[in-house]
Amino acid sequence: MSLSTPLIGNLTLWDLAVIAATIVSAFIIAHLVSLYMKRAFSGKVRGRDLDILLKIVYWAVLVIAILLIFSQLNIDLSGLLIAGGIVGIVIGIASQSVVGNLISGIFLIIERPVSIGDEVRIGDVEGYIEDIRILSTIMRTHQGIYLRVPNEKVFNSHITNYVAHVARRVEYSIGVGHGEDLKRLRGIILPILQASPFALARPEPEVNLAIIGEDRLVLSIQFWTPSGSYTAARSALLEEIQRGLAREGIEIPPPGRYISFSAGEGGRGAASGDASAGRSP
Amino acid sequence: MEKAISVGLSRLLVHPVEPFNTGSGVAGHLEVEFPQLILEAGATETVFLTFPIEIGVFVEGLRDTEILDVFSVEKVKYSLYGSPNRGVITRFARSLRHREAPPVDRTREGVIKLSIRNTLSEWAKVSRVVLDEAEMHLYVADFTAMMAVMRITGMEVAEVSGVDRPLKGGMARAHDLFTARRILQLRAPPRIPGVERKGFVMEGGLS
Numbered sequence: 198m199s200l201s202t203p204l205i206g207n208l209t210l211w212d213l214a215v216i217a218a219t220i221v222s223a224f225i226i227a228h229l230v231s232l233y234m235k236r237a238f239s240g241k242v243r244g245r246d247l248d249i250l251l252k253i254v255y256w257a258v259l260v261i262a263i264l265l266i267f268s269q270l271n272i273d274l275s276g277l278l279i280a281g282g283i284v285g286i287v288i289g290i291a292s293q294s295v296v297g298n299l300i301s302g303i304f305l306i307i308e309r310p311v312s313i314g315d316e317v318r319i320g321d322v323e324g325y326i327e328d329i330r331i332l333s334t335i336m337r338t339h340q341g342i343y344l345r346v347p348n349e350k351v352f353n354s355h356i357t358n359y360v361a362h363v364a365r366r367v368e369y370s371i372g373v374g375h376g377e378d379l380k381r382l383r384g385i386i387l388p389i390l391q392a393s394p395f396a397l398a399r400p401e402p403e404v405n406l407a408i409i410g411e412d413r414l415v416l417s418i419q420f421w422t423p424s425g426s427y428t429a430a431r432s433a434l435l436e437e438i439q440r441g442l443a444r445e446g447i448e449i450p451p452p453g454r455y456i457s458f459s460a461g462e463g464g465r466g467a468a469s470g471d472a473s474a475g476r477s478p
Numbered sequence: 479m480e481k482a483i484s485v486g487l488s489r490l491l492v493h494p495v496e497p498f499n500t501g502s503g504v505a506g507h508l509e510v511e512f513p514q515l516i517l518e519a520g521a522t523e524t525v526f527l528t529f530p531i532e533i534g535v536f537v538e539g540l541r542d543t544e545i546l547d548v549f550s551v552e553k554v555k556y557s558l559y560g561s562p563n564r565g566v567i568t569r570f571a572r573s574l575r576h577r578e579a580p581p582v583d584r585t586r587e588g589v590i591k592l593s594i595r596n597t598l599s600e601w602a603k604v605s606r607v608v609l610d611e612a613e614m615h616l617y618v619a620d621f622t623a624m625m626a627v628m629r630i631t632g633m634e635v636a637e638v639s640g641v642d643r644p645l646k647g648g649m650a651r652a653h654d655l656f657t658a659r660r661i662l663q664l665r666a667p668p669r670i671p672g673v674e675r676k677g678f679v680m681e682g683g684l685s
Contacts, residue, residue: 361563362562362563363558363562363563363565363566363567364558364562364565364567365562392553394553394554394555394556395504395556397556397557397558397567397570398555398556398557398570399557399558399559399570400558421558421562423504423505423556423567425502425504426502426504
């Protein structure tokens with residue numbers, strides 16, 4: 198008996214061997230792909246979502262194998278394809294957003310622009326990532342509100358991840374009077390930053406003159422802090438700097454225009470020079 | 479804060495620990511800056527540096543030992559080693575460079591014996607060392623000490639690994655908070671006895 202001898206109808210031994218090999222290969226490939234995906238996504242996707250994803254992939258591989266077997270059996274699939282196509286279009290239109298969210302979810306898991314626990318801004322929403330599911334991302338806003346964002350929206354939005362890098366720079370702008378000495382101000386502010394654990398030793402903190410304004414000098418104060426401590430460090434150190442400046446008698450002038458008058462000849466005032474100051478708002 | 483502890487048959491231990499337990503676990507590396515050392519090609523130099531320690535309060539029961547509190551007498555300071563996107567937050571300290579173990583305040587500081595080897599074919603400058611928390615093997619007697627090896631492999635690159643041996647005879651292994659913390663936080667594999675780790679690769683510069 199040769200391989201081309203028909204056994205069942207037109208089916209030869211060779212056809213049966215190919216079908217058997219296709220079935221076995223399909224099961225092996227489906228199993229291997231599932232195993233690989235399980236390893237790759239384990240810990241990144243929730244257990245239940247991962248199970249669903251694995252089953253979809255597993256059955257997709259088997260369906261492809263069945264189609265290959267049909268072609269081996271010379272079964273005309275054109276009718277099935279037309280019917281399947283129409284059903285597919287209907288299902289596709291109906292589940293467009295679901296599929297969009299699913300695909301976006303997979304890409305979010307692969308690309309990982311955010312992780313659980315990260316403080317982020319997605320579009321115009323700020324908060325912490327609570328969970329990344331296959332169709333949606335769960336957030337907790339700073340007000341403690343539960344927020345479910347569809348993955349398609351997350352994927353298409355501008356994402357700002359505040360803790361993706363280990364450190365962030367804090368910047369303050371503080372106005373002081375024109376008469377203040379920059380060296381003295383540095384001598385007050387820098388030790389406050391150097392004494393704080395969360396103003397990092399490196400990159401070193403900086404105090405610079407940023408603007409010589411009409412009514413004030415504007416200091417730019419910059420230091421780096423661990424990203425996770427940003428909010429606490431920013432608030433605590435601003436308070437300490439304010440207290441330090443107040444302790445040294447340095448006032449932050451209120452906004453306004455300052456006009457100086459000097460005594461002119463014969464005791465008449467002239468609108469220039471120095472000495473006593475008046476203020477017009 | 480005052481705490482009342484009922485120890486019963488247990489024993490209360492006050493013990494030096496790695497300097498990473500205060501400050502909400504911000505840092506996982508120790509960085510010590512010291513006066514610059516210039517090494518010729520192929521040279522090996524041993525220096526002694528000081529580093530901050532924290533004090534752990536443990537209760538030792540019949541079955542296990544549990545940590546009650548950790549505090550730092552030394553002022554805590556953090557730093558960034560490397561760039562903000564690829565670097566690490568370090569517990570930062572400055573130290574003088576000594577030829578032998580210097581006297582230290584045992585509640586504040588410990589001693590590192592650091593062996594620096596320049597594997598390059600040119601002079602190298604080094605003024606800082608960064609150690610991974612996992613590489614810190616603390617030993618205690620009348621003071622706390624650890625040993626580390628630094629291999630300079632590029633003008634701005636070095637490998638730093640800890641040596642799990644006491645600095646001198648009579649020193650005992652300090653309580654290890656690292657392993658328990660890593661298991662709980664799942665940040666990195668715990669330290670496994672007998673398994674050598676590669677150590678921390680300093681890619682953010684040596685001075």
